[in-house]
Amino acid sequence: MSSAEELRGFALALPEAEERETWGRPTFRVRDKIFAIVSDDGASASVKATRDEQTALLAEDPEIFSFPVYVGRHGWVGVDLTRIDPDHLRELLTDAWRLTAPRRLVKTHDAGC
Numbered sequence: 613m614s615s616a617e618e619l620r621g622f623a624l625a626l627p628e629a630e631e632r633e634t635w636g637r638p639t640f641r642v643r644d645k646i647f648a649i650v651s652d653d654g655a656s657a658s659v660k661a662t663r664d665e666q667t668a669l670l671a672e673d674p675e676i677f678s679f680p681v682y683v684g685r686h687g688w689v690g691v692d693l694t695r696i697d698p699d700h701l702r703e704l705l706t707d708a709w710r711l712t713a714p715r716r717l718v719k720t721h722d723a724g725c
Contacts, residue, residue: 615693616654622702623648626709627721640705642717647708649683656692660708663687 616638623629623640632639640648647660658680661669666689669677678690691704710718
């Protein structure tokens with residue numbers, strides 16, 4: 613099981629990621645573009661994904677993944693932080709960061725891995 617604190621740690625470990633409060637909630641960004649948003653209560657988050665990834669995750673485990681209000685139509689996925697495995701959360705955040713970060717930054721990151 614994960615938590616908002618684990619999400620914060622995973623997100624901020626990514627290159628040039630930063631946390632900023634927006635709409636009264638923690639948001640995680642790379643070069644001023646959001647890739648994750650934590651809910652008011654810290655029990656869930658919305659994470660950027662492709663529509664195909666969203667469809668697959670919703671089918672995989674509807675107990676963990678949901679269609680978030682407002683951003684779901686853009687491919688984002690809702691994540692129950694109390695149920696998701698930490699390794700899966702780290703993978704989702706890394707994928708979200710990759711979708712958001714400039715290509716050159718992703719390439720530099722991948723070269724260092």
